[in-house]
Amino acid sequence: MMALLFLIWTGAFGLALANRRRASVVGGLLGLILTAAMFRYHLTDTILLGL
């Protein structure tokens, strides 16, 4: 799963180099959300949010 996260960031860098600014920003924001989810998973063994 962690390798997938790096793969998403590799894609974001690739999009930036391919002159796709908006797509790379969207990819970066998606990568940040998934990084936060992975951090939560390693803290609590779940990525679900509960009240």
Place this chain on the structure above:
Amino acid sequence: MWNTRSVMQVLNAVAAVVMFSVVAGAYGVQFINSEVPCPLCLLIRVAMLAAGFGLCLNALWGPRAVHYGVSLLACVLGAGISLRQVSLHVVPGTGSYGSAVLGFHLYTWAFIVFSTMILAIAAVLTFQRQFGPRKALAPKIVKPIAVGVTCIGLLLSATNVVTTTVECTAGACPDNPTSYQIHL
């Protein structure tokens, strides 16, 4: 023509190199000291690359609020992750993870770098002229610098895909890894 905007593009490229050099340094510790990175260490690397990514966007297309936003979010996330790891080892007798570099462990250095970068971005955001009209063309040297730095980020990210796959395969990484799961 050099103006605030093009100077900021180069400064962002330099800051991105700083973030990427920390990831490269972590690679050095991993292979020279034969230390397998823990999941939180890998997440810190992701946050470092993410912070550098936003700075690369600034270097490539000029400063924009959304680019700084990506970097700031990554720095806050990275500071949180590294602070979590510091808190795991801050109580005396709880040990530490990995060897120290210049007196601090890598996660402590990471927290210092993320905090410094947040302050640096906040300071740089006060220069309003960098967001001005994009009529003047940047000097020709700016684009190759930006592309070169972004290539470094791409290369580091891609190599991390390989090394993380070797360490964790497709599943979740073990909390305290002692060896790679794929033996080459």
